[in-house]
Amino acid sequence: MTVTVEETIRTNSKFKLVGPKDIGYNVKQVDVFLDRARAYFLNSDTSGKAITSLDVRVASFDPARGGYNAQAVDAAMDRIEDEFVLREKELLIGAEGEKAWMIKIGKTATVLRARLHRPEGERFRRPSRKSVQSYNIADVDLLCHELLTYIEDNGELSVDIVRRSVFAPAKGPEGYEESQVDAFLDRVVELMAAIDTPTEK
Structure with missing residues (x-):
């Protein structure tokens, strides 16, 4: 199902948005996932489920009219995945x-x-x-x-x-x-x- 991004969201976006009639990624879903990933990475979220580099790699978002530019989000997700890989590598080397x-x-x-x-x-x-x-x-x-x-x-x-x-x-x-x-x-x-x-x- 394709939704339309609300105007209030469009004015406070974290990524470049596509045109109002074009299809991008669901803004709310992207923001929620990235906020959760950031909180976990910074160790400020200890109550939620652990997030791994695999979770970042397989994350997907629904289409939305006027949503986030898919290429911009994908590039950011790649960088975040690399950060999680580095963290996992450092933790394993530090422990074993x-x-x-x-x-x-x-x-x-x-x-x-x-x-x-x-x-x-x-x-x-x-x-x-x-x-x-x-x-x-x-x-x-x-x-x-x-x-x-x-x-x-x-x-x-x-x-x-x-x-x-x-x-x-x-x-x-x-x-x-x-x-x-x-x-x-x-x-x-x-x-x-x-x-x-x-x-x-």
């Missing part, structure tokens, strides 16, 4: 040492590498229903090649490229199952953010 962090990274990389080494067209499940939308196999496999180079040969690949990856649509078993690919890329982003984020600023 850098070796524990390296072990965690190594385990994640091993799991991801195993799937990346699967044959072309066999890296992910195919939907059983012919009518369901899926991802173009060639597009996904191309990204997998780039990820394998990044993991095994120190290839240059920005985590933001993976975050913003878009694949051509396919139908049913002609493509890869979207949910499985999305879940895999979430783990990839988690790994890349951890590797590329320094322990200290």
Whole structure:
């Protein structure tokens, strides 16, 4: 359901707003999530549920006419996720040492590498229903090649490229199952953010 942003909200916005008739992100939902994340990060919210980098990565907002510019919000969410990754890294190293962090990274990389080494067209499940939308196999496999180079040969690949990856649509078993690919890329982003984020600023 698409709602319209109230004028009182438009005058006190945290991000650039799209035009009154254009579609953006629901302002209230974005503000509530960011306020909660900020409070937790600053340790001022001890009563609510803990927020992790994964929560930031998978957060989604309803469409709204005249809402926040999606690109501006997405960019901010990426920066916030990186901050949470850094915090989680520092906490683990502080509690268990850098070796524990390296072990965690190594385990994640091993799991991801195993799937990346699967044959072309066999890296992910195919939907059983012919009518369901899926991802173009060639597009996904191309990204997998780039990820394998990044993991095994120190290839240059920005985590933001993976975050913003878009694949051509396919139908049913002609493509890869979207949910499985999305879940895999979430783990990839988690790994890349951890590797590329320094322990200290």
